[in-house]
Amino acid sequence: MANRPPVRRAHPCQASTVHALLAAGHSKRSIARQLGMGLNTVLRFSRATEPKRLFTGQWQCRPTKLDAYKPYLDQRWQEGCTNAWKLWGEIKAQGYPDGYGNVRAYVSRNLHGKPQQIGPRPPSARAVSRWILTHPDALAESDRLQLKAVPAGCSGLQSLASHARAFANMLTRLRGERLSDWIESVTATDLPSLQRFARHLERDLAAVTAGLSHPWTSGVVEGHVNRIKPLKRQMLGRAGFELLRKRVLLAK
Template identity: 75%
Template structure:
């Protein structure tokens, strides 16, 4: 570093070698960490100086890519998203856009007529932007996203046929014993309202038995005469348990048989039960399910036997190549499929789609969609197939050509690391410099 002292101010200049070193440190480590590194080099500068050096750098000279990959990244998760564009052939980022709108993406493509292939996921704004901005380019849907979407649809199908996951228990030989009748009281022991009502009923009947009149009992207990009359007519306190809300129809009633069945199968997590019926269309919140479980199911005996596999585990078995399944998982899957023809059909559709993905057999996709849409007992799979028809050309290209968006996903992950490293200083312009130059 060269420094000269003047009368009114000090002037310092950096050699080109030092400036290049500081720029390299700033691009690699950003502000705070970079400033600590310059201390180790014995040329200390502030974190703001490093960031100013990065911001002053010109954009790198790049040629228009022939194969471009596009994906979104989060500037503020859930609120603000941008777009990252990568040259798939050189595996280098070529630009960052401040939003993920179709108009912005289309304008960027229109300035680069040499683009021949656009690799993307199935987001509608990227599909629309590619169609308008580069009508000459071939759009390729990413295979990983297709497989991931199939897995989500398969898991919903398995949840729908959750009862098939538990093997049917063998019926014991000999006379069948009748179960003991359930108690007639709708209010269990320990319920606050029930205990209060039982205490009032016992007190009122004790006073009446001792010879007090009903009006006298009403004055002593501070109750109305009509209340004393109702308690006196009830021979047992259970006759008073006629709460208005208890017999009123609720939206949970249609799902109570399913909750009872899942409880018998071993699922005792109220939150998990609520998530399952929410997938089936239950419109209310968690509190109703929690109250029903605590009031009606908690303490109820469960069926004896091994716990059935979860729907997610069965889905994982369906999405795994049969030769890669451990022996124990393979036997459990065979048991599940033997009990449910719908899941057997799901297994066949899933594995045929997997062969298309693994061997790039996109020409078989129309036949697969036709077979999947004809399955009435697997609505989630049918909806997945119908969505593929809306983007059919890009999906067929994704299942036929070797191009994919894997390198773009890698740069999205790298952007997350850069944002964490910059400790809140990752504004768009500064972040764009680091992504393109680092």
């Protein structure tokens, strides 16, 4: 009995080799001998017009709960959102009942490599805060243009910038008499964080008004207090007042 060559397990990536040999005039049986495949495998590869057809099966055609959300995932991917966890959170808010794993698998298998329509990256909150708190005359022209474009995507940002600059004007030009009017205007806005700040100012309105009206400041005293506190913590339980006094006087 003639010895047959060992039959190796074929891989779908060999489909291109099968098609190349067929185009060169080799028979299917000859290709099976050359590649160590079974004849049925060569026949299946020769009938496949593209590699993905080799993976067709009943399990691939089953409907899943993700099907209704796939158009949304495709759209968000084209818009530039490539974070599978964020995409899962968005469709979960729309009613998707399953877990994160299915979304991650779909993004990995179907979306990676697809073109995206990525626009300019929006500025960070830190950058916008810096632009608002910087004096307009000190802003670079590029920053000024970006700050002018930002309120288009956030309705309350223009109001926030206006109130922040009004407060900065009071602070730098010592116009504390305007503080009450500023607090009243902030209370009428829909800016919860700024409203909380205004309520805190009202708790000690006289002191804040004085601080915004006079050139004197307790900043130097506060600096010395902050310098002494670490020394007190270091000396706690180790020595008496005399040694602490020497350390305070010498630590300049």
